[in-house]
Amino acid sequence: MEEAGKEEFLRFANVKKTYDQKTLVVKDFSLDVKQGEFVTLLGPSGSGKTTVLMMLAGFENVTSGSITINGAPMTTTAPYKRNIGMVFQNYALFPHLTVAQNLAYPLTVRKLPKAVINEKVAQYLKLIELSHFGDRHPGQLSGGQRQRVALARALIFEPTLVLMDEPLGALDKKLREQMQFEITRLHQRLGFTVIYVTHDQVEALTMSSRIAVFNEGVVQQYASPDDLYERPANAFVANFIGENNLIPAAISGGAGTGFVAASMQCGTAIQARNGNCGARDTQSIISIRPEKLAIKTEGQAFDNQVSAKFITRHYVGDFIRYYFQLSDGSNVTVKTLNDTKAPDFTEGQTTVLAWMTSDCFAFSTHSSPVQGEQP
Template structure:
């Protein structure tokens, strides 16, 4: 009797490295277990190695060293077309001379499915992406969002167990991107395939993912759920890359496993949650999200407080960004809802800013 498959390790990257010139690694010792049906996003700036990892899993790039397994079986030496993996690209990769129906039928005919089965699956796929009336059209007669739906349907039509998506929404405008995010999540929940998604858009990653692996220079800095990444980043790079953050330079005064006391460059003493900051006496950085900072008042007085000079504000519709300068000329920003409680400030006004100990994170300065 064959051993049971561990679905928590459905896709495995084990110490995977990739180099194009045998000297410089573009992917450094990548290790990650992906559960069956999970939606995992590889997130990072351009050139950080995330797409290379996707291409190695798809079979379009060789692995320099390490191993990739699916259901416990190595796939490194299996041809791409035998891996049962669907692929969605940013620029659709549809055949312009084929109709939508012909584009969808193509991967099935390559697999030599009977014509009746091809016809059924094409009709079902068009229903799935709500394009039943568009089968006879050519890709050039579709909108960007419609073409991406066809590309998504084509990647799913042969019922792959894994679907890889490389910046699939990068060519769409903001509204279409948001619609397609919802569409992809709907299909993922409905069909239950394992999704590995590549993007440099952190908002997109936070919206769609079960877990996010944050890349920088070929190394995964942190892999965690969206809320964990946002609220407890493991280092200053992740804190800065995921959402907006204020970084204030300081020195560690004392620290334990839970809290760190530090002195900011303007002399203020504050406390924060302990991140990866060094021991007492070393330089560090305090990370505080702008939505967790407040202008101190009789109604708002939290654990930490510093003085700052108001510079200007930026109106962004539903919220306002307020920019301040500290005594050492460093800047700090507050984000507040644009409601009746939004403060009115004059340039040059000196005020106190306040935040909770649990909303600040003391991090190692060297990772910024």
């Protein structure tokens, strides 16, 4: 795939959506997407991500703000004139048509010559590795095969943009992983631009160029997968993306600078990177990922450490989760590789957990101000 374009291909500017003229389900949404990017809208159910997708497709009206593709306004353009391909969770294939006829349909309605249609259908059947399935009907295919046909049908007319609304939600874990690979392979090969909606964080991290994390109609952070995971913007993103330990603490110095001093509720003094604590913040949430915590042994040097009581452990195959409790009752999880160094504990045994300052963040307990509250 060619490198994503440098100029903004798709732009949302101050987009708002309300259904009742009272409550905003999308609040002052702004986002730029480069050509060839794979951008995922990620968030819990009801956070506004599918509404954004439907406005982009033209299936929902925009209350205010603008959407442009290559500089052309979309908010007053009919859906069928937007040249957008869509892939849905339920496939939306025509059951009475064969696979080949399903693929041919978007070309037929565009009145392409029959020879061109046949050539492109054969090309896309080969691309999705279903060359010998053209005469079958959707009901004769597996779930993964049907989803590949739905994807090919969305791509065959070479749309400006491809929208995918939880397309893998109906598949089991193994098929989901296979289809993640298939979609990524086709994206890399063909270089189309994707807006993908999911609530599955692993799916988003695996497939995306950039991810917009939604909560209550507001984008909390828009960044690459590694930035979201390693440098979350606030406590919501830290908690929503991957596993995390979120421990209450009081800021004792450095608020407004790059690092802060804090006191955990159990009384232990620590140092942390300042996630988003300002000068007015006295209470904070300390975020430490389970794999960044170590069960301390002799000879190891760390910036921070705390005494903890072992509760239990869960064997997960390639790794082990250890569950501990601090003296104030806070629960802490440690994740280690399942190897010969994995320790054994008895319930109630006390040990020391340790971590580096660079691996933990202090986040404000105050919500970030929400812009555009009025419809």
